[in-house]
Amino acid sequence: MERILISETPKFIGQKVKICGWVDTVRSHGKIVFFDLRDRSGIAQLVFVPGKDQDINDLAKKINSEWVVEVEGQVNQRPAKMINEKLATGQVELLVENLKVLAESEPLPFDIKDLNASLPTILDYRPLTLRNEKIKAIFKIEEEVISSFRKILSEMDVTEFQSPSIIPLASEGGSEVFHIDYFDYDAYLAQSPQLYKQIMVGVFERVFTVSQVYRSEPSITTRHICEFTGLDAEMGFIKSWEEIMDTVEIVTKGIFSDLQKNRAKEIELLEAKLPNPNVSFPKIKMREAQKIILERTGKDNTSEPDLGPEDEKEICKYAKEKFDSDFIFITHYPVKKRPFYTLADPNDPEYTLSFDLLYNGLELISGGQRINDYKNLIANIEKWGNKIENFDFYLQAFKYGMPPEGGFGFGAERMVKQFLGLANVREATIFPRDMERIDQRLSLLQSDKKKDKKEI
Template sequence: MERTLSINVAERIGKEVMVSGWIHKIRKLGGINFIVLRDRGGLVQAIVEKTEDLDKLKELTTESVVSITGKVVKEDRAPGGAEIHVQNVEILSPVTEDIPIEINKKDLNVNLDTLLDFRPLTLRAFSQKAIFKVQAEILSAWRDFFKELDFTEINTPKIVGAGAETGGAEMFEVKYFKKKAYLAQSPQLYKEIMAGVFERVFETAFVYRAEPHSTSRHINEYMSLDIEMAFINSWTDLIDMHQDLIKYVIDRLKKNSKKEFDLLGAKIPDFVKIPVIKLREAQEILEKEYGEKCIGEPDLEPKHEKQLCEYSTKKWNSEFIFITHYPSKKRPFYTMDDPESPEETLSFDLLFRGLEVTTGSQRLHRYKDHMSKMKKRGMSTEGFEDYLNVFKYGMPPHGGFCQGLERLTARFLELDNVKEASLFPRDMNRLKP
């Protein structure tokens, strides 16, 4: 018999079905057992009365995997408005030791380390599955948005000979035969090269940062959502496109992910045009509104990001805010400086609910400008030859940005820690599961 998903059981009242899944709950009333079965569609209730089937269930606990065959009967009190009167139970895989965490509760009520230590089990909980259903929708929407704009998806190397900035800084060194190699910290140099091929490219792939952070904001392996676009007229083209991207993702979440947001008690933000202010303006706001003495600093502190999002929400009704024109010394060498203010760059970050989720900029596109900036910074061209050679052969004005999928997910769902938005997070203390 073909398997029926729990979500479709109510459509087959009066018919015989076979469902398979995990025992979510067992309730015994006299000689009757009520089983709630869980599969990818949700929950379905089954009533077991036959002696031989009751005997099979005596030693079973929640999370045992079974197949149940029986007749569907209308029952308004059951999940989905129907239940199965069991004719046969087949045990596919029994639980062999005590379950360390009760995952059939709405709130797992465990600390973060326990949640992650028992990840293969805790991911089965509805609350945890909801996080990654939303994440999958964000990623799907992100891809669809750029495909509709004629971007080509690319896949770039993750074992590299040099970094996107200064070679080995913040990079994991790996054994590579008799050569020194690293895990890629960014696809930046490759996606610029590919913008000279396809004009519009995007990539979704893991990147690696050897930063010894132990915070709620950082992980050392994360999914980077990258785009690069040629023939831009201005760096503001990137911000305009990003505005459209955020609206597109929000619309998709409202259409397809309301159930998951409701389960997690999170609110999908309404889209309004995202305000754009320079770093200097942001620092003046921080001093005036919050008493922060930060004017002239090269970057924002985490508390500043939270304060600016709070301010943006109050003043512009936007939980997002773009901060632009970061100092040249703070941004990578390939970032274009502002011709009208050379100490600043044509760059931006997007803050969302208190956290930076995007960084981007217009890039240098002339060979002489690259050489001049690298010389000014005292940088060697060693390891960057292939990248730099591209600019000898003609490159159009271009720019791009990248987003961290885990951070974006965590902010949409208002999670306390970005690690909660990673299936199997890697940080300075965690290499398993």
């Protein structure tokens, strides 16, 4: 008999079927045992009534949560009072006739269905806790965010390319970069695909890339991790830098529209609230934002070169109150706070043609127009204290003709965190890496090594 999916069982009332999955829960009612069985499509109720076959009777008694089983039996309509409206298969149950164990499970360390463990424990047991329905739903949302990003840009005639992770120098500056022993040489992990996506504008005009990016974050915060999935786009022949913001708005709204269409079940389960698709994202200059924050809070940060986390929260509150928008573009960051490749505003050269898109209180997307003129770019690299020869490869793209261009990038995990209102970005990261953890806690895993080091 061919296996069917659990979601298909309501179509087979009165018929024999085979289903497979993990035992979600077991409830004994005297001799009769009820199992909930879980596969990728849903959950089914199995009813086991002991019969003549003593082997199967014994097996049914042994089976517990997370055992993997194959079951044959008849799909029956449930008695009216047993119907479970909340479950897609809640009007049927399967009367077990044959039962085969595909894999046993050891007793669980805690209940993964009704999970109330702390985040560190949830992460210590990630391979197990990922099986929780709500945690699973987070990563179905993330899958959709990424595939929707790709779909929307592909439809805009943007070419996808694979950006390398091993890079010869710390391209974006800053100390937050991981060093790799690369044969006899030094190499680093990419902090972003920035330089490569710019090079690729010279080839395909418009490109995007989905790549793992790395930040050696020396502190633990709820919004930073050491490895995340960067969604990056870059486009040439732009008429103005505002075209980049328009694209960001189209892409962001498109992602939420796809989530609504393709992940309604997960959105309902996680009680997430979709942003209003009819509101245009407001845009204000950073200096104006600081003035608004001063007016609203009395705190004067108007001479700061950037918005702090509290400022970001406050200006998002303002955007929500004034425009009913979960998003707000903050534009014109000071030249000093942006990387060397950012284009200065010709009308106000202390500030850049750059923006951040804030979402529900947190910076989500960064972008802007870049310097496409070869000589200006060289001058800026030197001004930022870098050696030209370290950028020879990248600079070829500009030496041989680069159109006006710009782009944007963001982390998939952070978008999911903000959408679902998760307290910590680690909850939106399948296997989060930070200074204390790569899968397991490093202090446990490499305790020998640390001891060795201390002894030296």
